[in-house]
Amino acid sequence: MVVELISVGTEILLGNIVNTNAAYLAEKCALLGCSLYHQTVVGDNEERMEEAIRQAIERADIVILTGGLGPTKDDLTKEVTAKVFGRKLYMDEHSRTRIRDYFEKIKSKKVTENNWKQALVPEGAIVIDNLNGTAPGLILEDKERGKAAILIPGPPNEMKPMFEHDIAPYLNKKQPEGIYSHMVKVCGIGESRAETMVADLMDAQTNPTLAPYAKTGEVHFRVTARACSEEAAEKLMGPMIEEMKKRFGDAVYTTEENVTLEESVIRLLEEKKMTVTTAESCTGGKLSGRLLNVSGASGVYNEGYITYANASKEKILGVKHETLETYGAVSEQTAAEMALGAAKAAGADAALSVTGIAGPGGGTAEKPVGLVYIGCAVNGEVTVREYRFTGNREKNRDYAVARAITLLREELLKRA
Amino acid sequence: MVVELISVGTEILLGNIVNTNAAYLAEKCALLGCSLYHQTVVGDNEERMEEAIRQAIERADIVILTGGLGPTKDDLTKEVTAKVFGRKLYMDEHSRTRIRDYFEKIKSKKVTENNWKQALVPEGAIVIDNLNGTAPGLILEDKERGKAAILIPGPPNEMKPMFEHDIAPYLNKKQPEGIYSHMVKVCGIGESRAETMVADLMDAQTNPTLAPYAKTGEVHFRVTARACSEEAAEKLMGPMIEEMKKRFGDAVYTTEENVTLEESVIRLLEEKKMTVTTAESCTGGKLSGRLLNVSGASGVYNEGYITYANASKEKILGVKHETLETYGAVSEQTAAEMALGAAKAAGADAALSVTGIAGPGGGTAEKPVGLVYIGCAVNGEVTVREYRFTGNREKNRDYAVARAITLLREELLKRA
Numbered sequence: 127m128v129v130e131l132i133s134v135g136t137e138i139l140l141g142n143i144v145n146t147n148a149a150y151l152a153e154k155c156a157l158l159g160c161s162l163y164h165q166t167v168v169g170d171n172e173e174r175m176e177e178a179i180r181q182a183i184e185r186a187d188i189v190i191l192t193g194g195l196g197p198t199k200d201d202l203t204k205e206v207t208a209k210v211f212g213r214k215l216y217m218d219e220h221s222r223t224r225i226r227d228y229f230e231k232i233k234s235k236k237v238t239e240n241n242w243k244q245a246l247v248p249e250g251a252i253v254i255d256n257l258n259g260t261a262p263g264l265i266l267e268d269k270e271r272g273k274a275a276i277l278i279p280g281p282p283n284e285m286k287p288m289f290e291h292d293i294a295p296y297l298n299k300k301q302p303e304g305i306y307s308h309m310v311k312v313c314g315i316g317e318s319r320a321e322t323m324v325a326d327l328m329d330a331q332t333n334p335t336l337a338p339y340a341k342t343g344e345v346h347f348r349v350t351a352r353a354c355s356e357e358a359a360e361k362l363m364g365p366m367i368e369e370m371k372k373r374f375g376d377a378v379y380t381t382e383e384n385v386t387l388e389e390s391v392i393r394l395l396e397e398k399k400m401t402v403t404t405a406e407s408c409t410g411g412k413l414s415g416r417l418l419n420v421s422g423a424s425g426v427y428n429e430g431y432i433t434y435a436n437a438s439k440e441k442i443l444g445v446k447h448e449t450l451e452t453y454g455a456v457s458e459q460t461a462a463e464m465a466l467g468a469a470k471a472a473g474a475d476a477a478l479s480v481t482g483i484a485g486p487g488g489g490t491a492e493k494p495v496g497l498v499y500i501g502c503a504v505n506g507e508v509t510v511r512e513y514r515f516t517g518n519r520e521k522n523r524d525y526a527v528a529r530a531i532t533l534l535r536e537e538l539l540k541r542a
Numbered sequence: 543m544v545v546e547l548i549s550v551g552t553e554i555l556l557g558n559i560v561n562t563n564a565a566y567l568a569e570k571c572a573l574l575g576c577s578l579y580h581q582t583v584v585g586d587n588e589e590r591m592e593e594a595i596r597q598a599i600e601r602a603d604i605v606i607l608t609g610g611l612g613p614t615k616d617d618l619t620k621e622v623t624a625k626v627f628g629r630k631l632y633m634d635e636h637s638r639t640r641i642r643d644y645f646e647k648i649k650s651k652k653v654t655e656n657n658w659k660q661a662l663v664p665e666g667a668i669v670i671d672n673l674n675g676t677a678p679g680l681i682l683e684d685k686e687r688g689k690a691a692i693l694i695p696g697p698p699n700e701m702k703p704m705f706e707h708d709i710a711p712y713l714n715k716k717q718p719e720g721i722y723s724h725m726v727k728v729c730g731i732g733e734s735r736a737e738t739m740v741a742d743l744m745d746a747q748t749n750p751t752l753a754p755y756a757k758t759g760e761v762h763f764r765v766t767a768r769a770c771s772e773e774a775a776e777k778l779m780g781p782m783i784e785e786m787k788k789r790f791g792d793a794v795y796t797t798e799e800n801v802t803l804e805e806s807v808i809r810l811l812e813e814k815k816m817t818v819t820t821a822e823s824c825t826g827g828k829l830s831g832r833l834l835n836v837s838g839a840s841g842v843y844n845e846g847y848i849t850y851a852n853a854s855k856e857k858i859l860g861v862k863h864e865t866l867e868t869y870g871a872v873s874e875q876t877a878a879e880m881a882l883g884a885a886k887a888a889g890a891d892a893a894l895s896v897t898g899i900a901g902p903g904g905g906t907a908e909k910p911v912g913l914v915y916i917g918c919a920v921n922g923e924v925t926v927r928e929y930r931f932t933g934n935r936e937k938n939r940d941y942a943v944a945r946a947i948t949l950l951r952e953e954l955l956k957r958a
Binding site: 138139140141142143144145146148149150151152153154155156162163164165166167168169171174178337339404406408409410411412413414415416417418419421422423424427428429430431432433434435437438441442472485486487519520 | 554555556557558559560561562564565566567568569570571572578579580581582583584585587590594753755820822825826827828829830831832833834835837838839840843844845846847848849850851853854857858888901902903935936
């Protein structure tokens with residue numbers, strides 16, 4: 127079944143916002159076993175929108191439109207789609223009631239006049255309640271020609287739940303074979319090298335297929351199988367996943383799509399009944415910020431330190447003045463003392479330290495921008511790694527954070 | 543002049559990566575005075591790519607294609623565009639040399655065979671050196687019909703510099719009138735209210751125009767003027783910007799596109815020769831992480847604290863045990879003591895504290911998820927604000943960070 131995506135909205139067309147909806151829907155549709163050959167963006171213009179919908183309905187079975195379902199005069203998606211499908215609009219009492227209730231209960235105000243138009247619905251359309259906003263979703267079907275148009279509100283916090291709750295099941299029913307996948311997530315190995323290690327698996331024309339996604343400091347491999355049931359899919363994917371685990375070893379930290387690196391490390395600490403702390407210089411809080419993304423991290427993290435100034439490294443972490451004088455703040459020695467000092471100050475079993483030159487200023491010939499030392503102390507033993515990142519300030523800090531969490535995981539697996 | 547964007551790449555089509563290139567180019571083209579009516583995404587498929595290019599060249603003056611200029615067999619953009627323009631490909635010695643040099647000097651390895659095809663160039667094309675990668679950019683012109691195709695490498699770190707350095711000047715020459723803009727950035731006022739306050743300016747059909755962009759905890763308004771020179775544009779934009787400053791007052795923290803809220807606050811601290819510290823609970827480091835995004839923040843920030851556990855708030859910040867027992871960690875009283883305690887511990891003139899319930903767990907009837915207290919101490923005087931956010935864990939933390947930085951700015955303007 128062929129799907130085409132049309133993103134409606136002048137703010138997307140003119141680059142005011144990035145089109146995350148299209149990426150989300152494209153990935154979801156692929157996972158539902160649909161084929162996708164075109165994505166288009168049009169502005170809030172009646173003629174061009176009609177042209178795009180007609181073209182899409184010609185060459186695809188299902189066109190999914192996001193955006194343009196709101197209350198303003200620029201919101202035209204429903205009207206234009208109804209025109210293409212030859213349907214009149216009528217006032218849907220159910221939707222009207224929901225809109226009134228939404229305003230009164232959640233927004234505590236009266237419905238402004240223009241909002242009522244969102245309750246107008248094309249004849250014969252399937253109406254999908256919006257659990258997070260006012261505009262209902264709509265499905266218009268042309269059963270004779272085997273075509274359908276699916277209209278979803280643009281705001282991601284309305285679009286995503288509606289897709290998961292109503293649209294995905296609708297598409298699932300139309301597509302007998304499903305696609306199932308696992309995400310094999312690898313940390314600590316660079317993208318080029320990781321892809322080389324499984325190049326044969328990626329190139330092979332097999333079911334399942336293997337596709338790489340580069341992330342900051344990680345590589346994710348989607349293993350995808352077409353099958354008639356989840357059970358059959360797992361049988362197909364199993365051998366490839368095992369082979370990847372064999373090749374990557376401990377670098378694979380999960381095969382579940384939703385598990386993040388920081389989550390897997392927090393869970394590891396919980397398993398081992400250990401606590402961790404952080405002492406950051408150049409990353410400035412981004413490392414602890416990321417670890418504490420994880421709900422429940424309070425069980426393993428009590429306190430942490432941003433030791434930006436040298437004096438602070440001495441005062442809070444007990445880094446020796448001589449060490450700073452002799453080797454400098456950005457050094458293996460300082461990173462080691464920061465990690466051990468943080469563990470002691472926080473009374474934690476493990477500690478991560480980061481000290482480096484994020485840029486753009488601060489670099490020298492001996493210590494260039496991008497030089498970062500990451501220390502990891504586990505039960506009193508400290509390991510330090512040196513990195514030389516080549517990005518801008520933001521990227522260098524993000525890579526340092528990713529490498530730090532990766533190092534903590536390695537050391538926990540090795541020493542604890 | 544009408545421009546159309548075609549993003550080439552199966553990884554974009556299938557949602558593996560988000561199409562940030564299109565948003566970047568759309569915004570830049572709009573600023574250069576070009577009209578944009580269509581954006582399309584196609585995969586690495588010869589037929590569909592040809593169809594898309596032909597359609598674009600039909601309805602637009604200039605088509606900009608990104609992606610598909612690499613060394614693999616899936617990279618077809620150049621070949622297909624050359625076919626549409628009826629041009630043969632020839633080996634460009636200049637580009638060949640640049641590719642060899644790139645591999646030898648920057649990557650320290652031999653050129654793999656497939657890379658040479660990137661040096662093939664359509665007859666008559668303008669060749670644009672790639673300063674950050676191997677594939678050159680290309681401009682194919684059909685002077686008779688007044689059409690052109692601009693081919694740019696896909697990776698953003700290659701695409702953006704090439705656009706700034708070579709493509710923008712090319713487009714500028716073709717478009718006599720330019721578009722100039724300022725970004726009036728407003729903090730501390732919600733999106734709906736801010737837009738209502740300037741609704742008349744946004745609706746008016748004037749030159750300059752006003753368009754809103756919602757950000758986390760901020761609203762940015764782009765003031766855009768069409769004019770033949772920067773001087774003329776500034777004359778046109780001046781009155782509107784002054785009017786907005788009158789209406790929003792101090793909530794306007796900059797009118798420069800590239801200045802962030804955290805940057806404007808760090809500069810304010812520098813001006814006032816003050817230092818600041820942070821004590822974070824639920825935001826876990828994201829606040830200090832954002833402040834320390836700013837290059838040169840070391841002049842005003844020495845150290846900060848992640849006081850996740852209650853014991854840590856007592857130990858590091860001196861929050862009274864009775865306060866925690868009586869009011870709880872998430873309270874106005876605790877936030878106040880955290881801020882004052884942090885300022886004292888760090889020896890800083892100002893301090894920010896954040897304590898709240900980010901979610902998804904931890905909420906109760908009296909203290910629901912999203913409840914956050916933000917404290918700001920300036921020269922010994924503390925102010926606390928209560929917020930009730932309604933997002934998920936990530937959004938609640940991001941909003942808390944934005945509000946904290948906004949509060950610091952307000953307090954510095956008021957008290958220092």
